[in-house]
Amino acid sequence: MDLFDLINFYVIPGIVLGSIYALGAVGITLIFAIMRYAHLAHGDLATLGAFIALAAVTSLGISPMAALPIAIIGTAGVAVGIDKLFYEHLRERPKIVTVMASLGIALMVRSVIQVVWGVDTQTYSRGIVRPEDYFGFRIRDREFYTVIAMLVLVGGLQLFLTRSKWGKAMRAMSDNPNLALLSGIDNKKVVILTWMIAGGLCAAAGFFLGFNTELKSMMGWHMLLPMFAAAILGGVGRVEGAVLGGLIVGIAEELSVLVLPSEYKAAMAFAILLFMLLVRPTGLLRGKVL
């Protein structure tokens, strides 16, 4: 196998998969940093986003990329609603109770998807897309879109967090919630904003996974472990860390096929997760250990 094959068959799919993980991991890292718990329904929320886009594609007859904003807005709304209905009243209780509630939410979101859209595999558009050849590198259009969309969305978020008033408020909540409350930051608005951002990014992650492969009701649940591995690998609370972690996990999963049977691709994320917890729980970019 030459270098081109390695890049075309492992590294490029790895970067695409990694970008998808990154989109989810950024949301996980934000929720972890601001609300201080692990949100276990994140994967199934991503599945919901993917299926909302599917509903838009089939009912409105628009192209998948045009359905993406609808999925982002819809899932962001659902995320805020879930928080209001099920998480808000648990805030004063130990954080682990909310983690437990989120496991139940994962089950509930998934069963809604299975009732509405069934359990069969679906796709946004039929037919095989041939990759274009760029000086020997073979890349599909949708792979370009995925990576570029990830960079645009996360870049935009980073600008928002560093430049805008509410972004700064979110960072303050993450660094020191008591101090942030004392200085007059509206906790409730920060929480809503966090869920909107996390839910929206989640939908994008689910959408691009469906766009590059296919849609299944269990797809998000299987993304949960890699997304958490990415968030911990990059350093909890670090947006750029989640992107770096996502890319590393994605590429590592694709490359693992070279040494492991392909059934065990998912074990790679688990191995990375355990290794980081054991060796450097603050992650590569020194996030919080919590």
Next chain:
Amino acid sequence: MEFLGLVNYGVFMATFIAIYALLALGLNIQWGYAGLFNAGIAGFFAVGAYTSAILSTPDDPGRIGGFDLHFLLGWIGAMLAAALVAWPIGKICLRFRSDYLAIASIGVAEIIRLVIKSEPGLTNSARGISGVPRPMGDLGYMESQIAYLIMVLAVLLVAYLLVERQFNAPWGRMMRAIRDNEGAANAMGKDVEFRRLEAFIFGSALMGLGGALFVHFNRSITPEAIDPMVATFLVWIMLILGGSGNNRGAILGAAVVWIIWSVSEIATDQLPAEYAIKAKYIRLFLIGLMLQLVLRFRPEGLLPEPLRGDLRTAKSGSDRK
């Protein structure tokens, strides 16, 4: 005829309740006593089930074993195997905050599911292991079901007495002290890390035993028999609804949730086929919703954790906040 059918169904259901009660007791050691969030119950259950199946079935050229051992050795092997899987996970994750254990245990369950699905030499992959002997299986159908129910109840009773004894023993008090105030327990000279690991391993061993009891009752096991999310989730809701920290609550919760779960199945089976499939997912939705409602309106469960003296009122008061 009708009457016999009912008895048969009752025995069947009671056996399942007892097996799930064992899982809930195991979770109670981990969560109720020690505050450890294990979201991979189905994984430990599966390890126990497959270990006991491999140990007690006759030789099979297609896969490892079977070793044709006595079923009691299978049960002990199941507990040991589940404990062995729990050990490294606990070793790595228990010193971090509980969220990490939740994620890692989900990972363990997923990896175990992958191994079961893709290792024909170990688990016979999708075809699974059949011909698992049942103790007293030579009796007639009904007698055998009842005999097995009695055995399972005996195991549950022994497990309950042992776990309950520990609750009132210094060990149980120490575990709750660690759960409620880690810093203080540490200052008192308790080895927090080691004790948590102990609780995690004990609980997982009980889950493995639950798996073993299941596989000998079912007489076979396939990857489909273990739905990771549903099995894990049902046990969680059993413990939370029954009352975490209370062993009788764990058993009561197992009975209540299992009865709701299987009666709702009978109800939805009456529906026409196209709705029956959807109804299965609606049942799952309702189970998830039930957890949310219990967490919100009765977080202490049906039978709250027993506390001594006037602490009882203080505790329930602050809990409802």
